[in-house]
Amino acid sequence: MKFSSVCVIGMGYIGLPTASMFASKGIQVTGVDTNARVITALQAGKAHIAEPGLQEHLLNALHSGRLAVSTEVVSAEAFIIAVPTPFYDDKQADLRAVVAASQSIVPHLRRGNLVILESTSPPRTTVDIVAPILEKSGLKVGADFLLAYSPERVLPGRILQELVENPRVIGGVDPASAEAGRDLYQTFVQGEIILTDATTAEMVKLMENTFRDINIAVANEFSRLADAFNVDIWEAISIANRHPRVNILRPGVGVGGHCIDVDPWFLVEAAPESARLIKAARGINDSQPAFVAKHIQSIARGLEGKTIAFLGLAFKPDVDDVRESPAVALARHLVSAGARVLAYEPLKPGANLQDIEQVEHLEEALAEAHLVVLGVAHGAFKALNPAEMRLKTKAEWVYDAVNAWDKHAWEAAGFQFYGLARKH
Numbered sequence: 089m090k091f092s093s094v095c096v097i098g099m100g101y102i103g104l105p106t107a108s109m110f111a112s113k114g115i116q117v118t119g120v121d122t123n124a125r126v127i128t129a130l131q132a133g134k135a136h137i138a139e140p141g142l143q144e145h146l147l148n149a150l151h152s153g154r155l156a157v158s159t160e161v162v163s164a165e166a167f168i169i170a171v172p173t174p175f176y177d178d179k180q181a182d183l184r185a186v187v188a189a190s191q192s193i194v195p196h197l198r199r200g201n202l203v204i205l206e207s208t209s210p211p212r213t214t215v216d217i218v219a220p221i222l223e224k225s226g227l228k229v230g231a232d233f234l235l236a237y238s239p240e241r242v243l244p245g246r247i248l249q250e251l252v253e254n255p256r257v258i259g260g261v262d263p264a265s266a267e268a269g270r271d272l273y274q275t276f277v278q279g280e281i282i283l284t285d286a287t288t289a290e291m292v293k294l295m296e297n298t299f300r301d302i303n304i305a306v307a308n309e310f311s312r313l314a315d316a317f318n319v320d321i322w323e324a325i326s327i328a329n330r331h332p333r334v335n336i337l338r339p340g341v342g343v344g345g346h347c348i349d350v351d352p353w354f355l356v357e358a359a360p361e362s363a364r365l366i367k368a369a370r371g372i373n374d375s376q377p378a379f380v381a382k383h384i385q386s387i388a389r390g391l392e393g394k395t396i397a398f399l400g401l402a403f404k405p406d407v408d409d410v411r412e413s414p415a416v417a418l419a420r421h422l423v424s425a426g427a428r429v430l431a432y433e434p435l436k437p438g439a440n441l442q443d444i445e446q447v448e449h450l451e452e453a454l455a456e457a458h459l460v461v462l463g464v465a466h467g468a469f470k471a472l473n474p475a476e477m478r479l480k481t482k483a484e485w486v487y488d489a490v491n492a493w494d495k496h497a498w499e500a501a502g503f504q505f506y507g508l509a510r511k512h
C-alpha cells in the first residue's frame with residue numbers, strides 16, 4: 089500500500105517528530121493538537137519541545153509545504169494517534185485522550201483508511217476500546233478499514249535518530265492491518281519492522297518499560313543494602329558487571345519521566361494478582377528520593393537552617409524535562425526536612441515548580457550553600473572543576489547521588505565527599 093497523506097493526532101514528544109519525519113519523506117501531513125497554543129507556536133515555526141535536531145527538522149517540514157498543523161482532524165489515508173496516556177490517582181490508566189482522539193477520527197474515516205495507535209496503553213485497548221469507537225462510523229474494522237497498534241520506543245534526547253533506527257513493532261487487528269502499517273512506517277524506518285497482533289504489541293511495549301523499571305529497582309535496592317553494609321555500590325556494580333551475564337543498571341535518586349514510572353502500573357492494574365514483582369519494584373523506585381533525602385539528612389545531622397546548592401532538576405541527564413522528576417521529589421524532601429534548597433537547572437531555568445526556589449546561575453546557588461547536592465548527571469555538571477568550585481562556595485561538603493564526580497578530585501580541592509552508597 090502507498091500512502092500520500094497522514095493525519096497525526098497529538099503534537100507532543102512523539103507525534104511532532106513523527107509528523108515531521110513523514111513530511112520529510114514526501115507525505116502530506118497534518119499535525120493536530122487540541123491545545124491551540126501549541127498549534128500557534130508550531131505555525132510560527134517554533135517547536136515547543138526541546139529535543140536535539142527537532143527545531144530544524146520542523147522548519148524544513150513546514151517550508152517544504154508538506155506539513156500543516158491544525159486544531160482539527162482532517163481526512164487522510166492514514167491516522168496516527170500519539171496522545172498521552174497518564175494514570176489517575178488510583179493508578180488506573182487515563183485513556184480519555186485516546187478515546188477523544190479516536191472519536192475525532194470517526195467523521196473522517198473512509199473505506200480503506202489505516203488507523204494506528206501509538207500511545208502506550210493497557211493490553212487490549214486497540215481491540216476493546218479504539219475499534220468499537222471507530223466502528224461508530226458505520227465501517228467495520230478489518231473489512232472496511234485497517235487498524236494497528238505500533239508503540240513508540242524512542243529515548244528522549246535521541247528521538248529523531250531512534251525513530252529511524254530502532255526496530256519497529258506493528259501489531260495489526262488482522263494481518264492486512266499490520267502489513268499496511270509496515271508500508272506506512274517503512275517510508276522512514278530503517279530498523280527492522282516486526283509484525284504481530286495488536287494485543288501482543290501493546291504487551292511488548294509495557295514489558296520493555298517494566299523490565300527496565302524492575303532492573304533499576306534492583307539497582308536501587310542494592311544501593312540501600314550497600315549503604316547498610318558499608319560497601320561502595322559503584323565499585324560492587326562495576327565488579328559484578330564483569331560477569332558475562334550480569335548487567336546491573338545505575339542506582340540513583342529514583343525513576344521519572346512519563347513512561348517507565350507509569351507503564352508498569354498498566355499491567356499491575358490490569359492483573360494485580362499476577363503483577364506483584366512489578367508493583368514491588370514501583371514501590372522501591374518511588375521511595376528512592378525519600379531514601380536519598382534521609383541519607384543526606386543523616387550526614388548533615390539535620391537540615392534545619394542549612395542551605396543546599398541543588399544541582400539538576402530534570403528527570404534524567406541532558407534533557408530539559410522536569411515533569412515527574414525524581415530529582416524534584418528529592419529537592420522537595422530536603423525542603424520538608426527544613427533545608428533551604430537553591431536549585432539550579434541549566435536546561436530548564438524558570439521551571440516554576442511548587443516549593444522549589446530555583447536560581448538562574450550556578451554562582452547564586454553556591455554563594456550561601458552549606459552543602460552541594462548533585463541530583464542529575466548532566467554533562468555540564470560532570471565537567472565542573474572542583475578547584476574552581478572551591479573558590480565559589482564555602483560549602484564544606486558535596487553529595488553526589490549519581491556517581492558523576494571523582495571523589496579524589498573533590499577531596500583534593502578541600503571538600504568532604506559523600507554520595508549514595510559510598511563507603512563511610
Ligand code: SAJ
Nearest residue numbers: 240241242243296297300337338340343344345347403404
Ligand atoms: N534511570 C536510573 N538508572 C538507570 C537508567 C535510568 O535511575 O540505570 C532513571 C533515569 O534517570 C530516569 C528514568 O530512570 O529518571 C527513566 O530513564 P530511561 O533513560 O531509562 O528511560 P526514558 O523514560 O527516557 O525512556 C524509556 C525507554 N524505554 C526503555 O529503555 C525500555 C524508551 O525506549 C521508551 O521509548 C520510553 O521509555 C517511552 O516513551 O516509553
